[in-house]
Amino acid sequence: MSQTKLSAVDEQERENKLSRRVEQLTGGRVVKIERQPRWRPAWFLEVETNSGDILKVHARGDRESDVVPFPELKREADILTVLEQHGIPVPHIYGMCDDPVAIIMATVPGTRDVAKAADDEQRRAIARQYIDAIAAMHKVPLAPFVERGVELPTTADEIALAGLKAYLPLYQKHKVKPEPLIEFAMRWLKSNVPAHRTTPGFIAFDAGQFLFENGKLTALYDFEFAMIGDPLTDLATMAMRQSHEPMGETTSNLCRYYAEVSGAPFDRKVFRYHHALFSTVACMQFVGAVSNPQPGDPHDVYSEWSLALRRSLLLVLQECMGVELIAPAAVVASTSRNATLMTMLADAVEHIGVADDMQGQRKNAARRLVEYLAKVDQYGAELERLERAEARQLLGDRYDASADLDTQMETFVQSAGPEFNQPLLQYFFNQITRRVQVYGETGIGLSAAHVRLEAIED
Numbered sequence: 001m002s003q004t005k006l007s008a009v010d011e012q013e014r015e016n017k018l019s020r021r022v023e024q025l026t027g028g029r030v031v032k033i034e035r036q037p038r039w040r041p042a043w044f045l046e047v048e049t050n051s052g053d054i055l056k057v058h059a060r061g062d063r064e065s066d067v068v069p070f071p072e073l074k075r076e077a078d079i080l081t082v083l084e085q086h087g088i089p090v091p092h093i094y095g096m097c098d099d100p101v102a103i104i105m106a107t108v109p110g111t112r113d114v115a116k117a118a119d120d121e122q123r124r125a126i127a128r129q130y131i132d133a134i135a136a137m138h139k140v141p142l143a144p145f146v147e148r149g150v151e152l153p154t155t156a157d158e159i160a161l162a163g164l165k166a167y168l169p170l171y172q173k174h175k176v177k178p179e180p181l182i183e184f185a186m187r188w189l190k191s192n193v194p195a196h197r198t199t200p201g202f203i204a205f206d207a208g209q210f211l212f213e214n215g216k217l218t219a220l221y222d223f224e225f226a227m228i229g230d231p232l233t234d235l236a237t238m239a240m241r242q243s244h245e246p247m248g249e250t251t252s253n254l255c256r257y258y259a260e261v262s263g264a265p266f267d268r269k270v271f272r273y274h275h276a277l278f279s280t281v282a283c284m285q286f287v288g289a290v291s292n293p294q295p296g297d298p299h300d301v302y303s304e305w306s307l308a309l310r311r312s313l314l315l316v317l318q319e320c321m322g323v324e325l326i327a328p329a330a331v332v333a334s335t336s337r338n339a340t341l342m343t344m345l346a347d348a349v350e351h352i353g354v355a356d357d358m359q360g361q362r363k364n365a366a367r368r369l370v371e372y373l374a375k376v377d378q379y380g381a382e383l384e385r386l387e388r389a390e391a392r393q394l395l396g397d398r399y400d401a402s403a404d405l406d407t408q409m410e411t412f413v414q415s416a417g418p419e420f421n422q423p424l425l426q427y428f429f430n431q432i433t434r435r436v437q438v439y440g441e442t443g444i445g446l447s448a449a450h451v452r453l454e455a456i457e458d
Contacts, residue, residue: 011035014100015033015035015043017097017099017100018033018043018045018059018097018100018102019033019045021095021097021098021104022045022047022057022059022094022097022104023047025094025095025104026047026049026055026057026094026104027049027050028047028048028049028050028055029047029048030045030046030047030048031046031047031048031054032045032046033045033046035358037357037358037360037361040061040063041061041062041100041102042058042059042060042061042102043058043059043061043102044056044057044058044059044107045057045058045059055106056106056107057094057104057105057106057107058091058104058105058106058107058108059097059102059103059104059105060073060076060102060103060105061100061101061102062100062101062102068170068224068225068285069166069167069169069170069225069285070166070224070225070227073096073101073102073103073224074096074103075148075149075150075224076103076223076224076226077093077095077096077103077105078148078149079145079148079150079223079226080093080103080105080223081093082140082144082145082148083137083140083220083223085144086140086141086144087136088133088136088137088140088220089133089217089218089219089220090219090220090221090223091105091106091107091108091219091221092105092106093105094106108211108218108219108221109211109213109218110211110212110213110218110219111211111212111213112209112210112211112212112245114126114127114212114246114247114248115246117212117215117248118215120248122215123248123249124248124249124253125215126212126215126216126217126248127247127248127249127254128249128254128257129212129216129217130208130210130217130220130238130247131254131257131258131261132261133210133217133220134204134207134220134234134238134258135258135261135262137201137202137203137204137220138201138202138203138231138234138262139201139262140202142200142201142202142228145202145228146228150202150226150227150228151166151227151228152200152228153200153228153229154200155198156193156194156195156196156197156198157193159197159198159199159200159229159230160189160193160194160197160229160230160273160274160277161189161190161193161277162200162227162228162229162230163205163227163229163233163277163278163281164186164189164190164277164280164281166227166281167281167284167285168284170284170285170288171284171285171287173288174287174288174289174291174292175287175288175291176287176288176291176292177291177406178404178406178407178409178410179283179284179287179406179410180406180409180410180412180413180428181283181310181313181314181428181431181432182280182283182284182287183410183413183414184413184424184425184428185276185279185280185283185313185317186280187413187414188276188317188320188321188421189273189276189277189280191418192273192320194230194267194269194270194273197230197232197267197270200228200229200230201228201229201230201231202226202227202228203226203227203228203229203230203231203233203234204220204222204223204225204226204234204237205225205226205227205229205233205234205237205278206222206224206225206226206237206278207233207234207235207237207238207241208237208238208239208240208241208245208247209221209222209241230270230274231262231264232266232267232270232271232274233274233277233278235251235254235255235258235266235271235274236271236272236273236274236275236277236278237274237275237278238251238254239251239271239275239454239456240275240278240279240312242452242454243312243447243450243451243452244447244450250454251454251456252454252455252456252457255268255271255456266458268456268457268458269320271456272316272319272320272456273320275316276313276316276317276320279309279312279313279316280313282305282309282312283306283309283310283313286302286305286306286309289302289306290302290303290306298365299365299369300365300368300369300372300443300444301365303369303372303444304368304443304444304445304446304447304448305447307432307435307436307439307444307445307447307448308447308448308450308451310432310448311432311433311436311448311451312451312453314425314428314429314432314433315451315452315453316453317425318425318429318453319453321421321422321425323421323422323425325425325426325429326426327433328386328429328430328433328434330437331379331382331383331386331434331437331438332382333378333379333382334378334379334381334382336374336377336378337377338377339374339377339378342370342373342374342377345370345373346367346370346371346374349363349366349367349370350367352366367443368442368443368444369444371442371443371444372439372442372443372444372445375438375439375442375445379438383431383434383435383438384405386430386434387405387430387431388401388405390427390430391405391408391409391427394412394420394423394424394427395408395409395412398412409427412424432448435448436448436449
């Protein structure tokens with residue numbers, strides 16, 4: 001399901017329904033409701049209780065797009081309820097709203113931005129509080145989650161590949177064109193399962209998301225991707241956030257601290273394996289949204305994430321495989337035949353008026369897409385020429401200049417032996433590195449340009 005732009009009347013009716021449901025769940029009276037100006041529907045509400053106190057409530061709406069392996073929001077609400085029952089700091093759940101679909105939860109004070117902490121010492125303390133919380137979460141009994149429909153993996157293969165299994169149906173459903181890089185990564189992951197990891201735990205999967213206030217952790221949040229799998233997954237996905245959402249401490253120090261509080265030795269190779277797996281499934285998540293966009297989707301956001309995640313995947317695969325890759329030469333732009341039209345389009349967007357924050361967000365998304373499109377127009381042909389030249393060298397007699405390049409590369413990936421791992425990785429590395437070079441100064445490409453692979457000590 002894709003997002004749809006609602007009329008002012010429809011938006012008001014949606015908020016009226018939401019307010020009535022919040023009042024049913026809390027027993028109070030909604031005195032204020034405010035829509036968050038972001039790509040995902042979400043609201044902050046203030047509820048006056050019978051005693052006259054003000055209760056702050058958050059309504060976490062449905063994404064309204066088909067990019068998640070567990071689309072039922074109630075699943076996340078059930079998970080948060082179990083975690084709260086076992087002493088894990090998460091928002092309290094009041095219940096569900098069916099129309100509009102939303103989780104009704106307590107608003108938790110705080111921020112995720114560790115730059116707002118008092119000093120470095122406080123930042124490090126907050127990061128360790130986060131590790132304390134996830135280490136405790138990993139020890140929560142699994143039965144309550146299984147009772148609520150969370151799948152329980154048991155073998156080493158099932159535990160390691162739990163995330164891949166969850167995302168595979170979504171990927172297969174929305175894959176409308178060849179995806180040679182993703183197919184290459186999946187083959188490597190299936191061939192390199194850590195066979196000694198046989199103890200599952202409950203994991204956030206998309207970890208590293210927390211709030212703090214006055215130096216104290218107030219909550220873990222965002223469990224829509226949570227599952228049962230290898231606990232080291234949460235350390236790996238936490239590390240992936242360091243490029244754009246710093247934790248406040250080095251990943252190496254946090255991994256050592258996790259080993260202390262959990263009693264489980266840190267295994268860097270397994271950690272990197274799960275870094276690669278999460279990067280892979282995150283790429284899989286957006287193949288449909290990028291290749292077959294639906295009306296109302298946050299196209300700029302999905303395009304931004306897709307490029308950044310592919311860069312992340314290649315950097316971690318390089319370390320996992322222990323190979324050296326050579327950075328490609330800088331791309332020289334060809335003349336843009338549509339430069340004047342691109343300028344006109346950018347100007348037209350700038351002159352569109354906005355009446356509120358939501359319209360302002362949509363205008364900014366259009367601005368970002370136009371900026372990105374101008375770079376595609378300028379560099380796209382040269383990028384394809386370079387990719388074809390390198391594919392011809394790699395495929396030899398199998399290369400067909402008249403055939404679709406990605407189709408040829410995916411076919412080759414699916415049959416190539418391990419001796420081709422390094423040359424294939426170099427090919428994909430060149431492809432994404434050039435795109436980051438070209439698009440890295442745009443709003444959409446900036447995240448990819450900032451992606452780094454933080455060194456991890458054993």
